Amino acid sequence: MSEAVALAHEARIRPIRIRLAITLAGFGALTVATCLLAPLVGSTHISLARAFDRSIPFADNVDAQIFWVARLPRVLSGALVGAALATAGVVFQALLRNPLATPFTLGVSAGASLGAMLVIILGISFSAGPFSAVPLASFAGAAVATGIVYWLATPYRRAMSTTVLLLAGVTLNSFFSALILFVQYVADFSQAYRAARWLMGDLDVGSFEPIVAAVPAIVLAFAVFALLPAALNVLSLGPDAAATRGVDVVRSQRLAFFSASLATSAAVSLAGPIGFVGIVVPHLVRLMVGVDHRIVLPASALFGAAFLVACDLAARTLLAPVEIPVGVVTALIGGPFFLWLLVRRS
Amino acid sequence: MAARSKKLVAAAVLVVACVVASAAAQQRRIVSLVPALTEMLFAIGAGPQVVGVGSFDKFPPEVETLPKVGALLDPDTERILSLRPTLVLTYGSQTDLHKQFERAGIKAYIYRHGGLDTIFQTLRDLGDATGQRRQADDLVRDMQKRLDDVRTRVRGRPRPRVLLVIGRQPKTLREIYASGGVGFLHEILEIAGGRNVFADAARESVQPSHETLIARAPDVIVELQAEGMFKSDDLAAEKAVWSTLTSMPAVRNKQVHELVGQYLVVPGPRLAQAADTLARTLHPEAFR
């Protein structure tokens, strides 16, 4: 096994331009193929010919409705959420200098869950265009958590200490999780059940509106991500080493922290907290392409999209007509994956 | 003279029996954690015996004045014990509670969730436990009669395929819960002249995906909720949420109904009324 690892390292001497091109082409093809195939498969048998038959009015065309209203938004949100969580995972791992960090380590997801929970249990509801109560509250909760962690972890004028950041995030995580439990406890039974269901994650959005609401935030986060990969490489050597290689450490840390939190917040608001994507995908990608963030980041976005779409496909077809929550599928894959990693290392 | 003394003895025995019976009745102190069972107790005339109710019990109005002792997740054992009950009505999963009451020498009745037969049997059991068996039997008979009335009303009419929604996220079509093919909601739907689109699901509730909903194509959608969940002016907005699923016959024929009322969701004495309401919704012409 270590010989294979050594060979993999040797392969990384090739110039990065070539490696990047090959990687993007390969993963891109995988993602496109997955996203094209996924809407064709489901728990109900549909006739594609009918689904695309323009002569039948849309309102009468059940096959078309299943394809365009039920499946396509679901696949799209899976791709978006998968890409967002995977890349957020990569960035947080670089920021915290720890490959075991996840997008949920610093409490963003706990804040999002608390926001969603409060709205569900207080029965608050409204909708304004593509925005509705639970996603907005969840996004707001995530923003509050992000703000608190940032404030706790940023000393005056100096770079963030990763230790303090981690401590602040973990503390906030515990605190918000305790609040979530309490809120569930005082809720009545059906509300508590609905809240618990939300925590399992759900990509079945049923229309393009929730996606439209989440896209601006995710696109903004991705735009910032595009600036970061070279800096992330150097940052992972440590803040002092990074500064002496020309990285504006304070600025890079801030950009990394806020963009990754933004991507996570948007993803969780759209589909609830879906775990393991943000750690399994970066690890798998690194096993395949090495650790250079300039390759790992875009590759993770693509592979994350394909991964989550595939997991959701399994979730909705394996035990059809019963659906497994997608968070359960990712956990069932994630758990054994980490066991295997541990066994492999020892 | 012997006849007269016999009558005297009989009368004395009767008086003593009444005193004993009323004393026994006065000694019955019941605490109920389950809303359905609370309703049942009052419906069979055992209301005076109830000394404490669960936090989510809302009917009948008399329960407002009674002490609240918690519910499924948070039963307040101390509070319950302080009311010195002789009988506590609990959920099946509250095994710790059962053990505690056993040690304290208090009888615990375990609520069984089920369909109409289970509900009727529960009424009879409660009748036995409270000395109101006769009233319980009367109530069961009355409920069965009313259900038969409903069956008769809708007999022979075409039975639409109905999606019975028991929960979802407000204002959006997410996290939809519907009644499966098991349980009292399914049964009263069938009595009310409807066919459950999820009759084949062997569970009380299902959480269908949009794909499944579109594929099942219900003719009618009925959304049930207890009071206090939505404000009444929002019902129109909630109805409108379904309009994106244009291929559904229910949406095309404007057969989306919002029904509000606690009696609709509690598997208790008012379920005949619920069946009646459902029938009026599905077959309004039968009630003119």
Place this chain on the structure above:
Amino acid sequence: MTLSADRLSYSYSRVRLKPDTTTEFTLRDVSVRIAPGSLTGLLGPNGCGKTTLLKLLAGVLKPELGSVRLGDREIRTLSPRALAQQIAVVPQETHPAFDFTVMEMVLMGRHPHLGAFQLEGPADIAIAREAMTATGITHLAGRAYMTLSGGEKQRVVIASALAQQPKVLLLDEPTASLDLGYQLEIASLLKQLNRERGVTMVLATHDLNLAASVCDTLVLVREGRVLMQGAAREVLTSSTVEQLYGVIADVSFHERAGHLTVVPVRRQ
């Protein structure tokens, strides 16, 4: 270009410094001049402030009082990128959080010379290879950094710093965690690079013999102040060693080694 520090004061506490206050200063009113092309040692016991001084010279820390200049310009006016094109730092230990190869580590030295979305081109790769040749690690290019020995790791980090093509190279305790063999190796490498490439070097160290063998200029630092600075032969004497370390030592020129050596005798 001359790297100089002018009346630097620094404190690790958050208190705003005034010239007369008696707060905990790590460095107090320190001025040094690093001549171009020299191999200067910042010498002193642990905790004397030499690492802090090095970090201030590198621009990693910002002084409370005083300034650091490269040539005429204060380095605080330079962006991190511009500064990194002139000054490179080799820290005491480098622990990357991810499993980079040696080639990737060395190429990171090119970072300050690349634009925002620019990837390394053939020119950058050539510079990196040349740095690896100079440090004798070409055969390690495809290896994982984490699997190397201490000496090899240090050479990789030095190669990475060289790939930055700096005018000044700052090193923090470059041999502290190394065996004797590797110590000699690194020491001779530094001297060779300084001689052949004319790279100005500044070493922070507490190792008297390393300083004696490698440096031509010494800055003696004690308790946050400069005790003395000048040519190594003049500055490094038994008397100054005693003042710095509280140790009686014998300082003499060793014929066979070709440089000064310090032999500690006993504590004061």
